[in-house]
Amino acid sequence: NAGVMQNPRHLVRRRGQEARLRCSPMKGHSHVYWYRQLPEEGLKFMVYLQKENIIDESGMPKERFSAEFPKEGPSILRIQQVVRGDSAAYFCASSPGTAGEGYTFGSGTRLTVV
């Protein structure tokens, strides 16, 4: 049973380009969460999704960032027109329910904007 799979592991984008980060949850997990970790900082919640629904996007920047979790396929975090300040590690986690049990993190995507 593979864990939470994130790809790519490393992503380099030039300023103004788009970044697409993918997350495949663990088998049987229907809840997906995205977190951002800026250098030397802790994880900050961005968005919580279930299949085809955004449940809580209170941590998402108002512009340029979007997320989806379609009925089929991985969850996608999309960052349009990236800027240097978007450079960070983006972690995805999945869980089977809402009680915090079985919450599993992926290894992250490290985005570098040059």
Added chain:
Amino acid sequence: GDSVTQMEGPVTLSEEAFLTINCTYTATGYPSLFWYVQYPGEGLQLLLKATKADDKGSNKGFEATYRKETTSFHLEKGSVQVSDSAVYFCARWGGNFNKFYFGSGTKLNVKP
């Protein structure tokens, strides 16, 4: 609001020294509390957890006791090893729509 505060790092210890990393939280009610560990270049791994007051979570020689009187969940280990060098995150579960609130992380360096 809901938050988690943990001691700033880095913490540098010699092998076999005693470790304490302080963590306090603010929340409505009694949330579940967790410690996660992040090794270099990797994601977060669950280290231990406690789901109610006075519970003690333990794993790999690490312990933390859920103290509701002091709203704390301090991480301790009696004898650290070089392999324990990592960043440790305290977290609480709950809030609107249920999610994790993480502390800022404490980097631990253990020297031989």
